[in-house]
Amino acid sequence: MPGSPQPSPVLIQGQAHHVGLEAEPLPEPVVVMGVHTASTRFTIFTYRRTVLAMDMDMVTDYFVATPERAMALAEWGPAGEDVPKLENKVIEHSVFGSILWAIIEDSPATAESGSPFDLDRFDASGPLMALSEEQTSGLDQIADGFVRALATLPDERITAVAARWAAAEEWGRPYEPGELDDTVRGLRDLAREAHLPDQHMYLWWSIKGCI
DSSP states (O other), rough: OOOSSSOOOOOEOGGGGGGGOOOOOSSSSSSOTTOOOTTTTTTTEETTEEEEEEEOOOEEEEEEEOHHHHHHHHTTTTSSSSSOOEOOOEEEIIIIIIIHHHHHOOBBBOOOGSSSBBBBSOOOEEEEEETTTSSSEEEEEOOOHHHHHHHHHOHHHHHHHHHHHTTOOOOOOOOTTTTTTTHHHHHHHHHTTTOTTTTTEEEEEEEEEOO
């Protein structure tokens, strides 16, 4: 594949903090996917309830495949491959995917959580399938429950769901009305390509410019 070489993936078991990622939880307020607060100058990538401080340019490609096919794409990702995919949508799944899932289910968190979304009940993160030795790219499975929720989202709800998703403060920027409609529709259409349990939705991600 042309372009800068990507590191080879390392097959792992368990969560990110079990495989040697040098990440520790930060005190509130945290920063998620470029959402900056006064507490830090870094961008924070949340992963399995841990955070990595970095100055990053992140690519996220979603695709549908069998586990075997997904692992074959773990090094380079799905670009140019004959699999259903949604490329270059910079949507981190453990936060933004989980928020979208909670919105689709129309199930806000309890008042005690301090958040409008229940990210524990609606956790879009599935198993981490592969991680590069440099820990700058990897392959994640998306939770099947989120895939099912996306697949059942009807056309008539897309605009309302996307509008509420766009209003989530974690984005750290305002969106124009309708700006995320195509993204939600694209994720919905991709989810409908997954024939569970033989196929799943996956996220291949790559981060450049790590500190």
